[in-house]
Amino acid sequence: MKPHRILALVALLVLSAGMAEAACYADYKAKRDNPLRLHYGVIELPDQACSGAQAAAQAISGRIGRDGWTLLNVMSIFGPEGLDERRASAGQFYLRY
Numbered sequence: 001m002k003p004h005r006i007l008a009l010v011a012l013l014v015l016s017a018g019m020a021e022a023a024c025y026a027d028y029k030a031k032r033d034n035p036l037r038l039h040y041g042v043i044e045l046p047d048q049a050c051s052g053a054q055a056a057a058q059a060i061s062g063r064i065g066r067d068g069w070t071l072l073n074v075m076s077i078f079g080p081e082g083l084d085e086r087r088a089s090a091g092q093f094y095l096r097y
Helices: 003-020 053-065 080-093
Strands: 024-032 037-045 070-078
Touching: 024 053, 024 080, 037 053, 037 070, 037 080, 053 070, 070 080
Parallel strands: none
Antiparallel strands: 024 037, 024 070
16 A cells, blocks of 8 residues: 555544544433423533434433433534534523533
8 A cells, every 4th residue: 555545544534533533412302290390401422422303312311310300302413613602592401420
C-alpha cells in the first residue's frame, strides 16, 4: 500500500474513534401524577442509546422512572454543542439524571 493511502487510512481511523467517543445528549419531556407535574430535562446518554429516539427513550425512562417520572417524549438527540442553549430551559433537570 502506498504511504499516502496508509496515512489517509490512519487519519480516518483516528477521526472515527474520536467520533465514537463523543458524548451525546437528549432533551425530553416527562410527567409525574398526583399531583400532575411536568418537566423538561437534558440528559447525557450512554453510547448505545445515541443511535435513535427509541434507544434514547429506553435509557431515559429507566433513569427518570426511579424518581417516579414518566417519559412523555424525546425531543432531540444532540452533541455537546447543544448543551448551553438548553441549560436555562432545563433548570434543575439539566443533566440531573
